[in-house]
Amino acid sequence: MKVHLKKMLSLAALGMSLFTTTVPTWAGFVSTPEVYIGVNGNGLSYARGSMVGARYSADNTQRIACRITFDSSIPNLYMECFAADSGGKLLSCSSAAPEYLEAVQAMTDSSYIYFEVGRYGQCRGVSITDSSGLLK
Amino acid sequence: MKTNLKKFIGTAVLGVALFSHSILAWAGAVSLPEVVVDEVYRVAHGSTAGARYSPDDQQYIGCSVDNPFVTCFAKDKAGKYLFCSSTDPRSLAVVKAITDFSSIDFASDPGTSSCTALIVTNDSTYLR
Numbered sequence: 001m002k003v004h005l006k007k008m009l010s011l012a013a014l015g016m017s018l019f020t021t022t023v024p025t026w027a028g029f030v031s032t033p034e035v036y037i038g039v040n041g042n043g044l045s046y047a048r049g050s051m052v053g054a055r056y057s058a059d060n061t062q063r064i065a066c067r068i069t070f071d072s073s074i075p076n077l078y079m080e081c082f083a084a085d086s087g088g089k090l091l092s093c094s095s096a097a098p099e100y101l102e103a104v105q106a107m108t109d110s111s112y113i114y115f116e117v118g119r120y121g122q123c124r125g126v127s128i129t130d131s132s133g134l135l136k
Numbered sequence: 137m138k139t140n141l142k143k144f145i146g147t148a149v150l151g152v153a154l155f156s157h158s159i160l161a162w163a164g165a166v167s168l169p170e171v172v173v174d175e176v177y178r179v180a181h182g183s184t185a186g187a188r189y190s191p192d193d194q195q196y197i198g199c200s201v202d203n204p205f206v207t208c209f210a211k212d213k214a215g216k217y218l219f220c221s222s223t224d225p226r227s228l229a230v231v232k233a234i235t236d237f238s239s240i241d242f243a244s245d246p247g248t249s250s251c252t253a254l255i256v257t258n259d260s261t262y263l264r
Contacts, residue, residue: 054260060165065259105232107258
């Protein structure tokens with residue numbers, strides 16, 4: 001009786017454990033691209049990748065981020081984005097353009113981020129995509 | 137013998153299943169800075185997730201908006217507290233970017249406690 005109870009308990013624990021592991025893998029459409037840094041057709045460097053793809057990648061070098069800075073001693077807000085790919089390649093840009101500041105405000109933990117960098121390190125294009133498929 | 141083998145396999149499968157849970161939490165670059173308050177330089181820094189999931193029950197960092205007032209506040213694990221406030225629309229624009237994976241840095245004027253700097257960083261490494 002005691003052995004049966006033990007067996008039942010361990011099977012139940014195993015079942016729960018497997019269930020919680022597999023459910024997230026099965027459910028819904030998921031696409032969480034990792035960080036990629038390259039050069040586009042206009043000769044501009046760009047970075048793209050999802051927050052989740054970078055965070056839960058197999059390596060520990062990938063990263064993608066954006067920030068907004070307010071400094072009372074200067075007139076404009078400015079934003080920066082930076083990325084690191086799995087090979088250790090780095091890319092960053094900065095800008096005070098209001099449209100890019102607003103893009104950073106739209107970031108969530110399920111964002112896909114794309115930015116292009118001009119010749120002087122200025123952001124040339126920043127886009128943020130939030131989608132159910134980008135959720136962990 | 138057969139029972140022992142079954143038990144062994146069952147334990148191994150259970151172990152792998154539990155282990156795979158923790159692997160997910162380990163993979164990828166992660167950094168969850170806890171809250172640091174410097175009362176001398178009147179600056180504070182920390183991440184929302186780092187504070188929330190710190191082992192102590194003291195830390196917090198955040199900002200509130202009661203338009204046009206923005207207030208940012210932080211308390212570290214030693215109980216040191218700092219806040220700053222601002223009516224500058226630029227500080228409101230920064231606070232709008234705060235998420236559950238942000239780090240917040242702010243500096244507070246020693247005389248007026250107004251925010252002299254405020255930085256919000258949203259970084260994949262701050263995801264829990």
